Amino acid sequence: MKYININHLIKISILLICLGCGEFSSFAQLSGYQGKRFSLGYGGNIGYAMFSRNSEGSSLFGKGTNLELVDKLLSFNYKHQAQLELVTQSDMVVGIQASYGLTQFEAIKSGDEYEEIGPVSPGGYYTTNYVSLNSVYAKMKFYTFGLYIKSFDTKTAPIGKYNAYKLSALLYKPDLSTIDIPNEIKPVFPKYSKSLVFTYSRGISRVYFNRLLVDSNVELGIPLLMPKIDLFSLEENSDFSTDPVKNKALLTKRMNSRLWGNFLFNVNVNISLLAF
Numbered sequence: 001m002k003y004i005n006i007n008h009l010i011k012i013s014i015l016l017i018c019l020g021c022g023e024f025s026s027f028a029q030l031s032g033y034q035g036k037r038f039s040l041g042y043g044g045n046i047g048y049a050m051f052s053r054n055s056e057g058s059s060l061f062g063k064g065t066n067l068e069l070v071d072k073l074l075s076f077n078y079k080h081q082a083q084l085e086l087v088t089q090s091d092m093v094v095g096i097q098a099s100y101g102l103t104q105f106e107a108i109k110s111g112d113e114y115e116e117i118g119p120v121s122p123g124g125y126y127t128t129n130y131v132s133l134n135s136v137y138a139k140m141k142f143y144t145f146g147l148y149i150k151s152f153d154t155k156t157a158p159i160g161k162y163n164a165y166k167l168s169a170l171l172y173k174p175d176l177s178t179i180d181i182p183n184e185i186k187p188v189f190p191k192y193s194k195s196l197v198f199t200y201s202r203g204i205s206r207v208y209f210n211r212l213l214v215d216s217n218v219e220l221g222i223p224l225l226m227p228k229i230d231l232f233s234l235e236e237n238s239d240f241s242t243d244p245v246k247n248k249a250l251l252t253k254r255m256n257s258r259l260w261g262n263f264l265f266n267v268n269v270n271i272s273l274l275a276f
Helices: 006-023 244-264
Strands: 038-048 076-089 092-108 113-120 126-132 136-152 160-175 193-208 212-223 265-274
Touching: 038 212, 076 265, 092 160, 092 244, 136 193, 136 244, 160 244, 193 244, 193 265, 212 244, 244 265
Parallel strands: none
Antiparallel strands: 038 076, 038 265, 076 092, 092 136, 113 126, 136 160, 160 193, 193 212, 212 265
């Protein structure tokens, strides 16, 4: 599957923001809060770690395959994010947002097997032995850069209730350097894998001290270019091969499944400065 060029998407997003600034400049006297239409902010994207681990290795249903015991009741995944927003109409805001997150995914499932090639037998054949593996978790970094639109219920942007629609470029990369994987099954990963994520949000913005814009929302997200996933990691155990391409495909599937769960439902809280 061909992927959209992420660099081109970023350039297009910035261009659209610039065009929006010019096209809607005539609305300056009708929009914004006390004449302030531009804001710069930072916030957090928070998702509950129920079936999958967070970056610290915790989740509601315990570590590894121990699903009977509660590990940490309050276990969350957290993404740092920053955004720029511009009020373009009295009921519309356009923005760009970048985020960074760190989580874990189950790279090796308990019961997975791989074929270990042994010494040559007296008959001249290589001996083989299937080795069962234990559950192994690996860390994964991911970044997003997106363009979004907020449509407000009333003509009071940037404050009030709104619906938001965002399309983001997604880059993600596993870290296998700190985990114990037999050399026979180590995959060869690209530097980064790429995808797109579409999200819908329902939220509310309020202004405090005539300067601080506090935005909270709930967000539903769907990665668009991630086929062959298993959302709740209930797939059957797999046999790894000596082919690094097949091993890469298997671990990529598990990595994609983790990202689906990570983006599926989140709560966002952002604090922005109304600059001008």
